[in-house]
Amino acid sequence: MTRFMESTGSVDAVVKVGGRALADRRLCDRVMRAVRAAAAGRRLLVVPGGGPLADAVRLIDRTHEPSVDAAHWMAVLAMDQWAHLVSERLERGAVVDGPRAIARALDSGRIPVLAPARWLQDSDPLPHGWEVTADSIAAWAAGVTGAERLVLIKPPKAAPPFVDAYFGRAVPSGVAWRIVMADHVEALAEAVAGPESARRARTRSATT
Numbered sequence: 001m002t003r004f005m006e007s008t009g010s011v012d013a014v015v016k017v018g019g020r021a022l023a024d025r026r027l028c029d030r031v032m033r034a035v036r037a038a039a040a041g042r043r044l045l046v047v048p049g050g051g052p053l054a055d056a057v058r059l060i061d062r063t064h065e066p067s068v069d070a071a072h073w074m075a076v077l078a079m080d081q082w083a084h085l086v087s088e089r090l091e092r093g094a095v096v097d098g099p100r101a102i103a104r105a106l107d108s109g110r111i112p113v114l115a116p117a118r119w120l121q122d123s124d125p126l127p128h129g130w131e132v133t134a135d136s137i138a139a140w141a142a143g144v145t146g147a148e149r150l151v152l153i154k155p156p157k158a159a160p161p162f163v164d165a166y167f168g169r170a171v172p173s174g175v176a177w178r179i180v181m182a183d184h185v186e187a188l189a190e191a192v193a194g195p196e197s198a199r200r201a202r203t204r205s206a207t208t
Contacts, residue, residue, distance in 0.1 A: 010043070010145060010146030010147065010148075011043050011044065011045045011102070011106070011142075011145040011146060011147045012042045012043045012044065012147060012148060012149070012192070013038075013042065013043075013044055013045075013142075013147050013148065013149040013150065013151060013192045014044070014045045014046075014047060014138050014141050014142040014145065014147045014149070014150045014151070015035060015038065015044055015045070015046050015047070015150075015151045015153065015188070015192065016046075016047040016048075016049065016134055016135060016138035016150070016151070016152045016153065017031055017035070017046060017047070017048050017049060017086065017153045018049040018051065018134075018152070018153055018154050018155055018158070018182070019048060019049030019050045019051015019052065019053065019054060019078070019079075019082055019134070020049070020051045020052070020155040020158075021049075021051075021153055021154065021155045021182040022048065022049070022051055022082055022085065022086065023051050023052050024155075027155070027156075027182050027183070028089065029089070030182070030185060031153060031182055031185050032086070032089045032090055034185040034186060034188040034189070035090060035111070035188065036090060036091070036092070036111070037188075037189055038188045038189040038191075038192040038193075039092075039111050042192060042193070043106050044111060044112075044192065045096075045102060045112050045114060045141060045145055045147070046086060046090070046093070046111060046112065046113045046114065047079070047113075047114045047116070047134060047137060047138040047141055048079055048082035048083050048085075048086045048113065048114075048134070049079065049082065049133070049134040049135075050075055050076075050078035050079050050082065050133070050134055051078070051082065053078035053081055053082065054075045054078040054079075054133070054134075056078070057071060057074045057075045057078060058075075058130070060074070061130075068128050068129055069128050071128075071130075072128035072129065072132075073117065073121070075130075075133075076116060076117045076120055076137070077117050079114075079115065079116055079117070079134055079137070080115035080116070080117045083095050083113045083114060083115035084115070086113045087111075087113040090111050090113065092109065092110045092111050093110065093111050093112075093113045094108075094110040094111065094112055094113065095113055095115050096112040096113065096114055096115065097114070097115050097116070097117075097118040097119055098118065098119045098122075099119075099144075099145070102114075102145065114141060116137055116141070120137070125140055126140060126166070126170065127166065131164055131165035131166045132164060132166045132170075133164040135152060135163045135164045135167045135170075136163075136164055136166045136167050136169075136170035136171075137170075138150060138152065139167055139170035139171035139172070139175070139177070140170050142171070142172065142175045142177075143170075143171075143172035143175065147175060148174075148175065148176065148194065149175065149176050149177070149178070149191070149192060149194055150171065150175050150176070150177040150178075151177070151178050151179075151180055151188060151191045151192055152177065152178070152179045152180070153179075153180050153181075153182055153185060153188070154179055154180070154181055154182065155181075155182050156181055156182055156183040158181070162179050163179075176194070178191045
């Protein structure tokens, strides 16, 4: 993590966008607008979920019974596929696969969208299995990029438990995390800014 921060500067926040929220076209457009607004003046890293593409891997896992390792990497590759769509819909998005690409995107004023397969294969930091999903991958990414905050955007009908079984072990102790539902995604900018920035904004509003 130190080498990343010394060479690139840290990321302010990681925003994980649930794949099921992306699968709904109108909801996806709403979420992308919120992400673009939240990225104004901040160094964000966007991590897409696997959504229906990961669900297809789950079906294959049940019917064809691949090894745990094969199913793990197939599900991670589902995130890579969504990264290309998210990058395109963000307009200023850039698909990235590791620290140097994240730094280049941020330094050029673009919004990095993580296609994590290559980076994860190089470092392999997480267990293989369905207890690890894009939630834990986003938490790991927050740690290695020095992010202070992690925001998980969940689809409107998501029900507890909202995070995967490994998430509590994956999220670093110094990272503040929050869930934002996609049908209230306008709260994203405040969640990314953090409580202190939100308080300052409310103070300025009250005095003008």
